[in-house]
Amino acid sequence: MHRFIPNTDADRAAMLKTIGVGSVEELFSDVPREAMNAQINLPPALSELELMRELRAMSAQNAHLSDYAGFLGAGAYNHFIPATVPHLIFRAEFFTAYTPYQPEISQGTLQTIFEYQSMICDLTGMDAANASHYDGATATAEAAILAVNSFRDREKIIVAPTLHPEYRATLRTYLEGQGIPIVGDEDLSAPLEAVLAKHLDAKTAGVIVANPDFLGEVRDLRAVADRVHAAGALFIVSAYPIALGMYEAPGNYGADVVVGEGQSLGNAIGFGGPYLGIFACKEKHIRRSAGRLVGQTVDTQGRRGFVLTLQAREQHIRREKATSNICTNEALNALAACVYLATMGKQGLRQVAELCYQKAHQAAREIAALPGYRVTSNEFFNEFVVECPRAVADINQILHEHKIIGGYDLSKDYPHLKNSMLVAVTEMNTHAQIDALMDALNEVKR
């Protein structure tokens, strides 16, 4: 018997006797005979020692960020993770617990979610944040659904062309079945004002804008928010939580809903997941929102405690009338964000944001000075667009030989941005790494 199964053969024999059957097969007598004992072609079992050896070999085939200098972002960022985060989130009491359905023995999970919700509210300037969605893309889709459900006669969503391409794709998949049109990104080079002039009308339920946008640009969106509100629609902002360490909270410039990818808050970059979908909104939208919420209450003796609340929105209560089908979320990633924010605190988060800003601007200045390269971004946080003398894919191959993971090839999603690389710089990049990038880019030129 396999080592993860504690019962011995003698245990099993005794149990079958108590059950009153002669064999395990009898317990499966209701399964169609021809379907039983299917031949399943899997590799043979491995011991822990052998399997770890194989996994190490597979891992070793991948170029990773402890070994390479990374300048790739585009929605997933390499940030410093304090040791407190892995040590605390991998405590079995958090890690091997289920959704906190029985609050009396789940206060640990419940209070940390309440704390996470509170800190996300402070970061974004919103009144309420939920316990998480799958990632930034699905949080955005749920925000769009909330916008449509907020009105009886508005059923169109406008997206900025500079919203992450994969968020726009996910949005379309989510809303396709419900027949909700998504417009605004037909011309990927159109400025936001032109998009609004063309589409914003009495049928618009929501407008979704990223800030910083996919190309790294940060904007004062007050005028945009006013315009969206004047048309009666909801203004949804997709934010980068590390940037919120220094930039204005979207709630202070008119956002009704703030979503975002929370990976940067203490979560491993891990080849794209599991990540953390941040979702926060103004008070009046809470009861139409999706996902779990934790609320504060008291016990029979008046002591403070926490429970899952407003569950009447959710699938296990409302079934086909629920606001979403979401059940399992990204609770452990939210816990990582909670521990991260507690550790970084007011000063630390600001410092990380400023380090990103300073280093990115230094890198941009140095690249702009290289012959053949042009930085086209104006007001950016930690990511900017570089027009290169050659195709980005070719350049990245050369950078790879220099142990550098180059930036994102924008021509894949934005055909008008030919030979354009989106370069991300974080606190993890040293000045020496930036210099090495310059040397390598210079070599590409030749």
Added chain:
Amino acid sequence: MSIVANKLEPILYEMSTPGAIGVSLPDSDVPETPLPQHLMRKDLPLPEISEVDVVRHFTRLSQKNYCVDLGIYPLGSCTMKYNPKMNEEAIKLPGFSQIHPYQDAETVQGALQLMYELQNYLGEISGLPGVTLQPAAGAQGELTGILVIRAYHLARGDTARNEVLVPDSAHGTNPATSTMGGFKVVEVKSDRRGNVDLDNLRAKVNEKTVGLMLTNPNTLGLFEERVQQVCQIVHDVGGLVYGDGANLNAIVGLVRASDLGFDVVHTNLHKTFSVPHGGGGPGAGPVMVRENLAQFLPGPIVVKHGNEYSFHMPQHSIGRVKSFWGNFLALVRAYTYIRSYGREHLREIAENAVINANYLLARLRGAYEPAFPDRKCKHEFVLDGTRFAKQYGVRTLDVAKRIIDMGFYPPTIYFPLIVPECLMIEPTETQSKASLDEFADALLQIAEEARTDPDLLHSAPHNTPVSRLDETRAARDPILRYKTREPLAAMRDPEIIPTGVG
């Protein structure tokens, strides 16, 4: 849970002291650029806490949680099995945890190989060869499956179908998913043996049927006795059958979904394949389909040409369901788990899960009423608490809370909706006979207490950090974030704190 756990723990903001720091970061090593003052925030009201206090806060909070590593966690349909420790060593390898999702495929061949092989394993286990690893959870797998079925009908020019059949015993995610897919939900009744009522099914299928969402074994813990007939009835009207794989643990390695008649299934890697639940997530919900449906799957999926792995978007894909490539680190854990069991041992999971459930059911018979007394269960079973409620005024909620006093997590309660006052118990294969006996003895004692001392149950739990919480108040006047520092007296435990705690 230690006695420290019974002390009231302040909220992070209440621990904040101006000037306290939990982290040290390097100084900037580049010349300074002026900050964009016109775009900056005036205040960042996050707490300020030292590293030591952060660690103690979360450690103390952790002690207010029950978890699988402490003992049985018998939530029905949740498959709270032991999470092997080696999975966690696997995900920490830098070639998995420290790679960027947009790196060129040539630089992440090991990661792609792992995904490719996992696709194949899940294809083998389900018998359905088209596999996408994209969905982040079971419910997202359901949405994926329903959208794939929708795309299949539309591709055939079959545009009039708009009804999804869902049994009354189904998880709430099934009807919620159907709505998200843009369809109407039609409920199908269960019969007296807990199966889909075939007559009711026949009466409800027609040319508008998109398909049926079926969980097998179902949420009553029962194998659908005429599952092939059920699938046939749906196929006969041109519909497809979606299998909710939440309960795969009962048949994994023994029975393939394809052989039962399913066209599309999802599997919860955080249930059957040992990915830890993390207090509510993350999970992963890969979807497997028949060959003719593979063209509609969300991508990208991993393909192999020669010895090289790359990402590929299926030809008529429904699109993306999330960003990047699925919950990769959850996939690494599931891969590790499957390789650890291998072809020889995989079926032992199902066999032992079913033995354990039937053994526990046998031990409880008499004291508790099985909802379907004539049937052997699969990996879980449902008890009907009506008699306790009628005879002793003890509700299932009271039984559940008393279980907490006994040192265990309670089972799922009040679900499935079709059994009144129900308890739904899933022990999983990773409980020993000794631990099941301990749990059964506790439940038998509670049954006795229900008769002799019902108030003991009404007031339970008695030794937890908090007693029963006012959920009505929480929902009526929601407090969803920390607002102001409460006076200390309001948060202090009015009870005497156990000796030895400061």
